[in-house]
Amino acid sequence: MIEVGGSMGLAAYASHPERSRGRRFPEPEAPTRTAFQRDRDRIIHSTAFRRLVYKTQVFLNHEGDLFRTRLTHSLEVAQLGRSIARSLRLNEDLVEAIALAHDLGHTPFGHAGQDALHTCMKALTPVGTTVDAGSDGGWGFEHNLQSLRVVDKLEERYPAFDGLNLTFETREGILKHCSRANAQRLHAQDASGVAQRFLQGGSPSLEAQLCNLADEIAYNAHDIDDGVRSGLLTLEQLDEVPLFEQYHRQALSAHPQLGGRRLLFESIRLMLSDQVYDVIDTTRERIEVSGVDSVDAVRARGPLVAFSVDMGARSQVLKGFLLRNLYRHPQVMETTDRARRVVTELFAFYMQQPTELPDAHARSEHLARAVADYIAGMTDRFAIREHERLSGASLFP
Numbered sequence: 001m002i003e004v005g006g007s008m009g010l011a012a013y014a015s016h017p018e019r020s021r022g023r024r025f026p027e028p029e030a031p032t033r034t035a036f037q038r039d040r041d042r043i044i045h046s047t048a049f050r051r052l053v054y055k056t057q058v059f060l061n062h063e064g065d066l067f068r069t070r071l072t073h074s075l076e077v078a079q080l081g082r083s084i085a086r087s088l089r090l091n092e093d094l095v096e097a098i099a100l101a102h103d104l105g106h107t108p109f110g111h112a113g114q115d116a117l118h119t120c121m122k123a124l125t126p127v128g129t130t131v132d133a134g135s136d137g138g139w140g141f142e143h144n145l146q147s148l149r150v151v152d153k154l155e156e157r158y159p160a161f162d163g164l165n166l167t168f169e170t171r172e173g174i175l176k177h178c179s180r181a182n183a184q185r186l187h188a189q190d191a192s193g194v195a196q197r198f199l200q201g202g203s204p205s206l207e208a209q210l211c212n213l214a215d216e217i218a219y220n221a222h223d224i225d226d227g228v229r230s231g232l233l234t235l236e237q238l239d240e241v242p243l244f245e246q247y248h249r250q251a252l253s254a255h256p257q258l259g260g261r262r263l264l265f266e267s268i269r270l271m272l273s274d275q276v277y278d279v280i281d282t283t284r285e286r287i288e289v290s291g292v293d294s295v296d297a298v299r300a301r302g303p304l305v306a307f308s309v310d311m312g313a314r315s316q317v318l319k320g321f322l323l324r325n326l327y328r329h330p331q332v333m334e335t336t337d338r339a340r341r342v343v344t345e346l347f348a349f350y351m352q353q354p355t356e357l358p359d360a361h362a363r364s365e366h367l368a369r370a371v372a373d374y375i376a377g378m379t380d381r382f383a384i385r386e387h388e389r390l391s392g393a394s395l396f397p
Contacts, residue, residue, distance in 0.1 A: 011089035013292045015205045017279040021168035022154070023141050024192060025161045036070045039170040040097040046157070046164060048104040048150045054379035055103075056110040056339075057219070058226055058326065060163045066221050067229070070110075070306050076222060077102070079216040080276065085207065087280045088287075094207040095214075097166070098173030102211060105146025105357055107376045108383040109339035113329075116343035117141040117372055144176045145186070146376050148194070154373055168192055173208030176215075202299050208288075208303035212278075217275050220318055228264055237265065242323045243314040247271040272341065338395045342387045349390050 010016055017034035019086065023339050031037050043049055052071035066099075068076075078099035086093045107113030118141040129186075135259055149169060152163040171194050178186070183198035196202075202382035203209060224244065225348045227233035251263055258266060286304045298304065307315060350371040364370035378386070384396045 009089060010091060012294060013206060013298055014090045015207050016099060017091070017093075017108050017167075019295070023167055023191070023268055024190075025165050027165065034093060035095040035167050035397065036091060036097055036170065039164075039166045040093055040100060041099045042164045042166065043104070043151070046104070046151075046155050047156060048377065051099065051377065051379050052103060052106075053315075054115075054381055055108055056105055056331065056380055058110065058223055065228050070106055071182075072102050073218060073222065074103055075350065076218040077211065077214045078361055080218055080272075081211050083284075084210055084276055084279055088206070088210075089282060090207050090210060094169055094173070094205070095210055096359045097170045098208055099214065100335055101142070101147060101166075101174050101265075102168065102176060102215065103147065103149060104150045105148070106143045107141075107146075107343065108378045108380045109343065112336035112339040113343045113375075113383075114141060114143050114322050116340040117347065117375060120344060120347040121368060121372055127208060140179075140182075141376070142178065142182060143376075144174065145178055145182055146372075147174050148186075149373070151376075152190075152261050168194060169207070170207055172204045173211055176208075176212055197299070201305040203301060203303050204299065205295050206283075206298055210283075210304055211287055213279060213305055213307070215313070216319075217272065217279075220322065221272050223322050223326060224268060225264065226320070232329045232331060237325060238321075239320050243318045244271060246375070247274070274309060275307070278308050279305065282311075283307055284310045286328065303308070342383055342395060343375060345391055346383065346387055349372055350374065 007273065015036070017036050020035045024037075029035070033041070049071075053069050053072040057068040059072055074290045078096045081095040081099045082092045084090075087093045093262075097346065107117055109116075122139075122140045125319060136179055150163075151166050151174065154162070155164050158165065171231070175194055177211065180193060180198060183195040186195040187193075187199060190300055197204060198228050220295040224238065228235065228238075235248065239248060241319065244267065248263075248267040251258060251266040255263075255266065281304045290301055290304060292301060306312065351367065354367055354371075357370065361374045375383070388394050
């Protein structure tokens with residue numbers, strides 16, 4: 001037996017693996033890994049994790065070899081999260097597990113696919129009715145809730161239980177957002193308390209809070225890179241954004257002859273570094289002022305991991321710029337319109353012809369949920385091929 005020193009160097013307010021609230025199905029502890037290291041390893045070996053390499057971030061997978069996918073995005077979130085966690089003496093392994101799992105439930109085609117699937121599911125619920133947790137429709141579709149569903153139910157790897165049987169702390173971090181109605185249904189099904197904060201207030205662990213912010217930092221930075229690489233954004237446009245312009249100017253001041261992609265990379269690197277240091281300094285100060293000395297004390301308070309007021313405001317301006325100029329660019333919108341049609345028509349077809357579903361889904365007691373699970377698990381390219389097979393229409397030649 002090798003002793004596992006999981007809490008060495010952790011702050012009192014961090015998540016200590018030996019104090020975990022446990023797994024839904026009790027298991028013996030691993031001799032060489034902490035509970036959160038074991039979670040991370042299970043996530044990496046899951047089928048859903050491998051699928052992320054062919055799921056859209058902004059640009060469809062076939063549009064270019066170097067654009068980010070959900071997999072590379074998750075890796076970047078994990079890297080940023082671990083770097084910040086180390087400075088704050090938080091649990092790096094828990095941060096990594098949450099970061100790697102946070103998008104496991106994302107549909108093909110990014111937010112376009114998610115929106116289409118949500119519309120399909122909500123359309124099955126009559127206005128003004130209350131739908132129980134197991135019924136068709138009712139829940140709509142939330143990708144964070146679907147990520148939890150993947151690790152709790154849909155992964156099929158172990159003989160004794162469905163899902164990956166992750167710790168409460170990892171599951172808590174995966175459920176980043178949840179509507180109150182869905183939280184009520186989830187809480188009725190699962191008494192572990194993973195949805196409790198959406199009903200009673202409070203916050204998740206600092207590690208979960210950190211992953212939320214690392215997610216934002218990562219996608220703002222890499223979407224700038226992908227936007228310029230695609231030709232949809234220019235450095236001249238980006239210089240209208242105060243947050244980017246500051247670091248672009250710094251890069252040119254230090255390296256007057258720098259140009260092209262090296263200049264872009266250096267500007268993004270400086271921006272990322274400053275944001276990371278800002279989060280570390282601001283969060284450390286907020287923790288000290290709050291006086292929290294345990295993870296339970298953290299959960300009883302409002303969020304503590306944050307940007308400074310100035311950095312938060314400038315980050316919001318950047319997000320607004322990317323929304324207007326990249327995510328709603330006509331070229332991107334034209335692609336996302338086709339993506340919505342693929343998801344919507346696949347949903348309608350499987351609802352009418354459930355025999356086209358794989359056996360495990362076709363046997364489900366709740367057809368709409370089974371269809372949503374199947375479509376959400378598809379990669380971009382599989383969804384395109386399946387739509388073409390079933391409809392005869394080639395929307396992405």
